[in-house]
Every structure is written in structure tokens, then in C-alpha cells.
Amino acid sequence: MDDEGVVRLDAEYDEARLSAHFEALLAAGERIEPRDWMPEGYRRMLLRQIAQHAHSEIIGMQPEGAWLTRAPTLHRKAVLLAKVQDEAGHGLYLYAAAETLGVSRAELLDALHSGHQRYAATFNHPALTWADAGAIAWLTDGAAVVNQVPLCQTSYGPYARAMRRVCQEEAFHVRQGYDMLHALCQGTPQQKEMAQDAVNRWWLPAVALMFGPPDTVAGGADARTAAMGAAVTRRSMAWGIKRHTNDELRQRFVDQVVPQAERLGLTLPDPGIRWNEERGHYDFGPIDWRVFRDSLGDGSLVARQRLAHRVAAHEDGAWVREAVDAHAAGGGDWREAA
Amino acid sequence: MTRRIRTPWEVFIRPRRGLSHQHVGSVHGADAEMALANARDLYARRGDPVSIWVVPSEAVRASSPAEKDPLFANAADKPYRYPEFFVTLHEDGDEQH
Ligand SMILES: [Fe+2]
Ligand SMILES: [Fe+2]
Numbered sequence: 202m203d204d205e206g207v208v209r210l211d212a213e214y215d216e217a218r219l220s221a222h223f224e225a226l227l228a229a230g231e232r233i234e235p236r237d238w239m240p241e242g243y244r245r246m247l248l249r250q251i252a253q254h255a256h257s258e259i260i261g262m263q264p265e266g267a268w269l270t271r272a273p274t275l276h277r278k279a280v281l282l283a284k285v286q287d288e289a290g291h292g293l294y295l296y297a298a299a300e301t302l303g304v305s306r307a308e309l310l311d312a313l314h315s316g317h318q319r320y321a322a323t324f325n326h327p328a329l330t331w332a333d334a335g336a337i338a339w340l341t342d343g344a345a346v347v348n349q350v351p352l353c354q355t356s357y358g359p360y361a362r363a364m365r366r367v368c369q370e371e372a373f374h375v376r377q378g379y380d381m382l383h384a385l386c387q388g389t390p391q392q393k394e395m396a397q398d399a400v401n402r403w404w405l406p407a408v409a410l411m412f413g414p415p416d417t418v419a420g421g422a423d424a425r426t427a428a429m430g431a432a433v434t435r436r437s438m439a440w441g442i443k444r445h446t447n448d449e450l451r452q453r454f455v456d457q458v459v460p461q462a463e464r465l466g467l468t469l470p471d472p473g474i475r476w477n478e479e480r481g482h483y484d485f486g487p488i489d490w491r492v493f494r495d496s497l498g499d500g501s502l503v504a505r506q507r508l509a510h511r512v513a514a515h516e517d518g519a520w521v522r523e524a525v526d527a528h529a530a531g532g533g534d535w536r537e538a539a
Numbered sequence: 540m541t542r543r544i545r546t547p548w549e550v551f552i553r554p555r556r557g558l559s560h561q562h563v564g565s566v567h568g569a570d571a572e573m574a575l576a577n578a579r580d581l582y583a584r585r586g587d588p589v590s591i592w593v594v595p596s597e598a599v600r601a602s603s604p605a606e607k608d609p610l611f612a613n614a615a616d617k618p619y620r621y622p623e624f625f626v627t628l629h630e631d632g633d634e635q636h
Contacts, residue, residue: 236601283584286584287584290580290581290584293566293581294564294581297564297565297566300547300565305545306545306567307545362564363564366564369585370584370585522544525543525544525569525573526543526544526569528569529541529542529543529544529569529570530541530543
């Protein structure tokens with residue numbers, strides 16, 4: 202709302218009082234709004250998360266977008282087009298939320314293009330067949346929903362409001378993806394095999410990467426790194442940005458998705474998955490740092506293609522932006538009734 | 540003031556007849572037409588909204604948090620502005636009318 206950016210300190214208030222007020226708002230479960238004073242660390246953590254989230258939405262358009270021209274029917278094509286368009290919209294909701302923290306969208310896009318800010322590495326995996334479009338929507342959008350539902354209550358108002366819009370649309374994404382796989386599983390043996398193949402490819406990116414690194418695991422070779430992850434999560438939860446640990450949300454996702462896979466007659470590619478009566482949850486193979494890192498796909502051919510595609514799209518649109526600015530500078534009639 | 544393609548606008552939507560326009564978010568646009576088109580694509584993909592307003596963000600005059608007390612403290616020290624402050628109209632409370 203306010204393009205002046207960060208609120209200037211009022212002379213009457215010293216930082217301690219502002220900080221106490223900020224903490225009191227959080228303690229009362231109130232939202233922080235753009236013009237409120239906030240600690241620099243809170244602003245930075247939010248900005249990083251919202252920016253990464255926004256970048257993931259628009260980079261995430263690519264794997265499914267590649268199948269738009271090859272959708273098997275006009276109906277599936279229209280549905281997929283609507284889904285991919287939603288993802289562009291999610292990016293815009295989130296860039297607008299980030300702008301309330303005093304950065305411009307242009308700066309955020311520059312940071313994405315130069316590699317200074319990241320997007321979810323999930324999308325550094327290729328969508329090899331039509332069934333991948335279904336598996337992506339069912340598994341990665343499904344995982345995104347598990348992350349995003351608690352974010353509707355996150356402490357920063359503009360982020361929470363963006364997430365509420367996103368969540369309303371995500372249910373459609375997951376359902377249409379599941380529907381695509383369901384149709385393939387009712388089809389020929391080859392079609393069902395194609396669905397199984399795609400699920401094999403997208404399971405690990407979804408379960409490992411969509412929830413972030415392990416943050417509750419104790420011990421292990423990478424105990425130090427895991428402890429750092431846990432510290433970031435604790436800080437984020439203290440500020441009310443996150444409401445659950447990565448591992449807690451991961452478990453929630455596995456519990457949801459196992460029965461859904463059974464209904465399709467597909468196998469999730471993890472031999473460790475079995476119902477644990479005692480815990481009341483499904484057990485699954487441990488996502489330790491090695492599994493996490495192995496699934497990143499960092500520096501892979503696909504990762505380079507994703508970014509190159511994004512940069513090319515941006516540069517190809519430069520002449521439009523320049524033409525609009527030139528028109529506006531020449532007295533373009535934004536002031537209808539001047 | 541010259542607007543550019545990245546000039547921010549605030550978007551207000553009347554979700555259906557009988558309701559007032561509500562703030563839903565913001566878009567960029569070099570003029571009102573572009574802002575309206577962007578707002579339509581972004582905030583009206585579902586539902587059946589009746590109308591959209593776009594307002595240049597710079598035209599919004601905001602109260603600052605430091606003004607909070609003098610601006611919004613009316614209610615706190617004036618409980619008599621609420622009906623509950625007074626004796627009920629019935630023996631059993633306000634349930635029956
Ligand atoms: Fe999305
Ligand atoms: Fe989605």
C-alpha cells in the first residue's frame with residue numbers, strides 16, 4: 202500500500218519501546234502490518250521467504266507449461282492453462298506482498314535472474330511425460346497446500362492475505378492433477394505405467410524439497426547443519442512466521458497422500474512407508490541431509506534451463522515495458538478526465 | 540507525475556451487489572486502463588464480482604502508527620458509546636426484544 206517503504210522511527214519512541222510493542226502484538230496473536238515498526242531480522246526473514254515463494258510460483262509454471270501445447274484433449278488443455286495462469290497470479294500476489302516490505306518487484310526479479318535469491322529446487326526436475334503434469338499438481342501442489350494452510354495465519358498481514366487467496370485456488374490444482382492420474386490409471390497398462398513412472402520421479406522432490414531441510418532430526422553425520430536448520434525454524438516460529446516445523450508438515454503430507462496413492466493403485470517409491478499404529482502416522486524413509494542434498498538438482502542442466510528460460514522471457518518483454526513507459530512519458534492518458 | 544509500467548495501484552472489488560468495494564491487493568500499470576485490465580486478470584479469475592476500482596497507491600493518504608492513540612483511542616475511554624454500558628430494557632437482560 203505504501204511505497205515509502207519502511208516506516209521511519211518516530212522521535213518519541215525509542216527502539217526498546219517499539220520492540221516491546223511489536224512483541225506484544227505477536228504475543229496477542231495480532232498481525233503485523235506494513236507501517237508497523239518491525240525488527241530488521243524479521244523484515245529480512247520475511248522478505249527472503251516471500252521472495253523465494255514468489256519465485257517458486259513463477260518458475261513452477263515451467264514444467265507444466267511445457268505440456269500445454271501437447272495436452273491430450275482440449276478439455277485438459279483448458280484446465281492446465283487455467284492452472285498455470287493461477288501460478289502466475291500466485292507469483293503476483295506474493296510480489297505485491299513483498300513490495301510492502303520496501304523492495305520493488307524489479308529488484309526481486311533481478312535477484313532471481315542473477316541467482317541471488319532462490320526458488321524451490323523441486324522445479325529443477327524435468328517433466329518428461331504428460332503424466333508428470335498430473336504428478337506435479339497432485340504431489341508438489343499437494344505439498345504446497347500443507348505448507349500454505351498454516352501460512353494463512355502467519356504474523357505478517359500482507360503475506361497471510363496473499364496465502365488465503367492462494368489456498369482458495371490450490372484445491373483446484375491438486376484435484377485436477379489427481380484427476381489426470383486417475384484417468385491414466387483407469388486406462389491401458391501403458392498409461393498406468395506412465396502414471397507410476399511420473400510418481401516415481403516426483404515423490405522425492407515433493408516430500409524432501411517442498412518442506413525444506415530436516416529441522417527436528419537429532420544426531421547424524423550432519424548434526425551441525427541440522428541444528429542450524431532447527432535454529433532458523435525456532436526463530437521463524439518465535440516471530441509467528443512459521444507455525445510448524447518442516448518435519449511436522451512433511452509427516453502431515455505423507456499421512457494425506459498415502460491413502461490417495463492406494464486409491465489410484467499406484468505405489469509411492471519408498472519401501473519404508475507403512476502405517477505405525479503406535480504413532481498413529483505413516484512411517485517413511487528418513488529425509489536426512491544426504492537425501493535432501495541428493496534431490497536438489499542444483500547446477501543441473503534443468504536448473505540452468507529454468508533460469509535461462511525465465512531470463513529470456515523477461516528480456517523478450519523489455520520492448521513492451523519500454524514502449525509503455527515511452528507512451529506514458531509522452532502524456533499517455535492515464536488521467537481520463539483531466 | 541509521470542506514471543510508468545511499474546506504477547502501483549490499489550485494487551478494490553465489489554464482490555456482489557449490496558456489498559461495498561473491498562481492498563483486495565495491488566497491481567502495476569502505466570494508466571488506469573492497464574491497471575484495470577491487470578486487476579481483472581489477477582483478482583477476478585473466479586467468483587462473479589460486480590465492479591473493480593483502481594486507485595494510484597500514491598493517492599492513498601495513510602495515518603501513521605504513531606498517530607494511533609489520538610486517532611483511534613475514542614472507544615477506550617468512552618464506554619458510554621456502547622449500549623452495554625446502560626441498564627437493560629428487560630429484567631432478563633437484552634435477549635428479548
Ligand atoms: Fe501456486
Ligand atoms: Fe498450485
